[in-house]
Structure formats: structure tokens, C-alpha cells
Amino acid sequence: MGLLAAYRDISTPAYRWRRCSRRLARNRVAMQSKRTSARALHSEVIRYDFSLQTNIEARMSRSVLGSFLGIVFLMSAGCEVASAAQHRSYVIDYYGDSTVLVPVDKPDHTAPAILQSELTQRCRFPVTVNNRAVTTTRAIDALNGTNGYPSTFAAAMTMSKANMVIANYGINDARLKTSEADYRGAMQSIAQLVRTHGKMMVFETPNPVVDGAQTVIWDGENQWIGMLDVTLVELAKSMKLPIVNQYEYFMSRGNIAPLLFDGAHPTNATVRVKALRVADVVQPYVCPSH
Numbered sequence: 699m700g701l702l703a704a705y706r707d708i709s710t711p712a713y714r715w716r717r718c719s720r721r722l723a724r725n726r727v728a729m730q731s732k733r734t735s736a737r738a739l740h741s742e743v744i745r746y747d748f749s750l751q752t753n754i755e756a757r758m759s760r761s762v763l764g765s766f767l768g769i770v771f772l773m774s775a776g777c778e779v780a781s782a783a784q785h786r787s788y789v790i791d792y793y794g795d796s797t798v799l800v801p802v803d804k805p806d807h808t809a810p811a812i813l814q815s816e817l818t819q820r821c822r823f824p825v826t827v828n829n830r831a832v833t834t835t836r837a838i839d840a841l842n843g844t845n846g847y848p849s850t851f852a853a854a855m856t857m858s859k860a861n862m863v864i865a866n867y868g869i870n871d872a873r874l875k876t877s878e879a880d881y882r883g884a885m886q887s888i889a890q891l892v893r894t895h896g897k898m899m900v901f902e903t904p905n906p907v908v909d910g911a912q913t914v915i916w917d918g919e920n921q922w923i924g925m926l927d928v929t930l931v932e933l934a935k936s937m938k939l940p941i942v943n944q945y946e947y948f949m950s951r952g953n954i955a956p957l958l959f960d961g962a963h964p965t966n967a968t969v970r971v972k973a974l975r976v977a978d979v980v981q982p983y984v985c986p987s988h
Contacts, residue, residue: 786823788984789859790814791830793840793888794866797905798831800963805829807966812973813980820977821985828860836876837867837884851888855895862980863892868904868930868945869962872922873914878929885930889937898983901934901941902976903927905968906954911961924949942979944972 792798792810801807814827832839832846843850855863865888871881885901892899904927909917927945934941948954948968955961957968964972 788817788821788823788825788861790817790825790827790862790864790980790984791854791858791860792827792864792866794831794864794902795835795870795904796831796833797869797963798829798866799833800969801966804966807969809969809973809976812970813976816974816977817981817984820981823985825984830854831866834870835867836871836874837865837881837888838871838876840865840867841884841887852891855891855897858895858897860897862898862900862983863888864900864902864976864980865889866902866904866944868923868926869907872904872919872926873916875922876926878925881926882929882933886933886937889933889939899937899939900976900980900983901930901939903930903941903943903945905944905948905958905964905972908955908958908961911955911958915961940979940983942976944975947975 790810790813792813798809805811808829810827810829810831814825817825817827835845835847839845840847841851843853847854849857865885867885868881889899889901904923906923907915907920909915909920923945927943931941931943933939948957951957957965959965
């Protein structure tokens with residue numbers, strides 16, 4: 699009887715209505731919960747999108763600012779480099795005999811003058827080359843301050859503002875038959891003094907001469923110059939110094955007479971060739987980056 703009564707109760711319309719009402723209520727709660735979750739998700743998406751956009755804009759701003767600052771830095775660095783180049787300078791003292799002084803009537807066409815112009819053009823900053831040559835001099839004269847030199851070489855180096863010293867002696871040493879040992883000793887002392895005063899030393903061998911072209915040029919003098927040339931090349935190698943071997947270069951040309959207007963001194967064209975050869979050797983030390 700109890701089971702039958704229960705069956706009759708759940709089969710009534712009232713029971714079914716109550717059951718359906720409860721089910722609808724549960725569905726409404728579930729739908730409401732889903733709507734709330736959807737709105738929360740939408741809000742989160744909006745917040746993420748805004749955050750992402752803000753982040754991108756911030757990065758773009760930093761990138762633009764960084765690029766601008768980079769341009770300013772490069773412009774500033776370029777100005778500093780240009781300014782440094784404008785204020786940079788280099789000084790060379792060029793020692794030698796009358797072959798460095800010619801042409802006497804055209805000082806702007808001498809080897810030191812041509813070297814100055816050439817290096818200034820190549821290096822793009824002022825290079826000053828002082829002509830310290832004195833006619834008829836030997837290496838020992840430059841060292842001791844004799845035969846026209848106003849002071850000893852040691853005193854000259856103390857007063858000199860030069861960064862580099864070039865020395866070209868040998869023709870008059872050969873004319874007076876200076877021994878290899880004495881010539882080497884004088885040139886070595888010159889180089890040591892240059893180094894002691896923190897300067898760069900560069901040797902230059904003399905140009906050859908035509909034997910007998912002048913009364914002062916004795917037969918065999920050019921061969922003596924060749925002997926001193928070998929001595930100076932060996933000295934440069936032992937001291938690890940750069941050298942411009944003019945003697946060897948011009949002797950390799952064959953007939954040297956057309957290169958010398960009096961058998962000993964170079965023509966204007968030869969002076970220029972000698973100066974440019976010196977420039978090729980010293981440029982890496984004067985302006986290494988060019």
C-alpha cells in the first residue's frame with residue numbers, strides 16, 4: 699500500500715509541475731553563472747588587449763627614443779672625431795745635406811716641402827716638415843754640431859717639437875772617404891738620441907752620383923756611397939727602424955745621369971720622386987688609419 703500511494707503521488711500533475719519548476723530554476727542559475735563567466739572572460743580579454751597595446755606602444759616609444767638617442771650619439775661622436783682631426787698635427791725634422799736643400803731657389807719644391815704637402819693631403823690634418831739640412835755636411839757634423847749646424851744633435855733634440863726625424867747623409871761622407879765604422883757610429887748615435895727623446899727615427903740613404911761629373915766627385919765615389927748604403931740598411935735592420943733606400947732605387951733605373959742636374963744633385967722631377975718615396979714609407983707612422 700505504501701508503494702502504491704507513492705506511485706500515485708509522483709504521477710499527479712502537481713508533482714510533475716513542482717519537479718519541472720525546480721529543474722528550470724537550476725537551469726536559470728547555471729545560465730546566469732555562464733553569463734557571469736563570459737562577461738569576466740570578456741573583461742579579461744579587454745584588459746589583456748589594452749595591456750598588450752600599451753606594452754607595444756611603450757616598446758615603440760622606447761625604440762624611437764633609442765633610435766633618436768643613437769643618432770644623437772653618432773652625430774656627437776662624429777663631431778668629436780672631426781674635432782679631433784681638426785686639432786691633430788704632426789711635426790717632422792728633416793736632416794740632410796745639399797741634396798735635401800735643392801732646388802735652393804725654389805724652397806717650395808724641396809723634398810721636405812713636397813713631403814709636407816703630400817702628407818697633409820694624405821692624412822687630412824696638418825703635417826709640418828722642418829728642413830734641417832745644411833750643405834756639405836756629413837752625419838758626424840749633424841751629431842757634433844759642426845760645419846754649419848748651430849748646436850749638437852743632442853741639444854737640437856732637447857728643443858725639438860718633432861714627432862719624427864728623418865736623416866739623409868752619405869754623399870759627403872763618401873766624398874771625404876768616411877769609414878763604414880765611423881759612418882755607422884754617427885748614424886747610430888743620431889738614432890739613439892732620437893729615440894731617447896721619444897721620437898720616431900727614419901733613415902734615408904743618399905741618391906747615387908755620377909763619378910767625375912764634378913771635380914769634387916772622385917772616381918769610385920759612387921761605389922763608396924754604395925758601401926755606406928749597405929751599412930745603413932744593416933743598421934736600420936738591427937735597430938728595427940724604417941729606411942727609404944734611395945740609392946738602391948735609383949741605381950736600378952740604369953742611367954742615372956738624366957736624374958741629376960750636375961751629377962750629384964737631383965733634378966726637380968727627381969726631388970719629387972724622392973719625396974714621394976719618403977711619404978710612402980713614413981705615412982703608416984704619421985697617420986696609420988689612412
